[in-house]
Amino acid sequence: MRGNVPEGRFTRPKLPLLDGALSCGSVTEVVLSESEALELSGVLAAISDPVRLRLLSIVAANAEVCSCDLEGPLARSQPTISHHTRVLSEAGLIIGEKRGRWVWWRIAPDRLGAVRRALGGS
Amino acid sequence: MRGNVPEGRFTRPKLPLLDGALSCGSVTEVVLSESEALELSGVLAAISDPVRLRLLSIVAANAEVCSCDLEGPLARSQPTISHHTRVLSEAGLIIGEKRGRWVWWRIAPDRLGAVRRALGGS
Numbered sequence A, B: 001m002r003g004n005v006p007e008g009r010f011t012r013p014k015l016p017l018l019d020g021a022l023s024c025g026s027v028t029e030v031v032l033s034e035s036e037a038l039e040l041s042g043v044l045a046a047i048s049d050p051v052r053l054r055l056l057s058i059v060a061a062n063a064e065v066c067s068c069d070l071e072g073p074l075a076r077s078q079p080t081i082s083h084h085t086r087v088l089s090e091a092g093l094i095i096g097e098k099r100g101r102w103v104w105w106r107i108a109p110d111r112l113g114a115v116r117r118a119l120g121g122s
Helices: A034-047 A052-061 A078-090 A111-118 B033-045 B052-060 B078-092 B113-118
Strands: A094-099 A101-106 B094-099 B101-108
Touching: A034 A052, A034 A078, A034 A111, A034 B033, A052 A078, A052 A101, A052 B033, A078 A094, A078 A101, A094 B101, B033 B052, B033 B078, B033 B113, B052 B078, B052 B101, B078 B094, B078 B101
Parallel strands: none
Antiparallel strands: A094 A101, B094 B101
16 A cells, blocks of 8 residues: 555545445335445455454554554554555545655545444444 | 254254353454454354355345245355355344245344454444
């Protein structure tokens, strides 16, 4: 990810934001169509990994976190961290901004909320 | 699954029920430990599949559903459906009861709610 984000620019999600296909009801309220299920499963796959869940909780616990500060807490190499931040970023769960050599990450507002609502939450 | 459940018996989840390790906070409230992240990722992996999400939504929309009635809506063979119901059942999301040749499935009360709370919901 370090080289994939232009200087000073924010990352953008590649997966749909759940607001469209799932706006008509959650998994506990309606029988999902194939496209709705595909959309939701993509975001769930991004968080169904223990390292990415820990990464997400670290970013959520801070206003923003530099990629350079994730190696220690996650006990992973920088290329591995880059892979996981890219997956979370493409799923729209975290937003990155490149400053100099590193990308700084913050939580995407209410993206997890959209996942919770799709799973039947309010 | 058809042959794995004793007659008249209910299936039992194999994954932890999230009530233990994650009782102290959600992914948005605390930095998850490795064991907490592993526990939650296991349940999320079970629902990060489009066929299982649709299956879950079909079971949730009914008081109970026979495995024999899932082939049509899911457009999958019975062995494939057995695989997916087993994954959801082991994750504690659905509960099966064998009656004669078939297993009847119902939604596990509040298991999705535990997942939502682990993701920061109330």
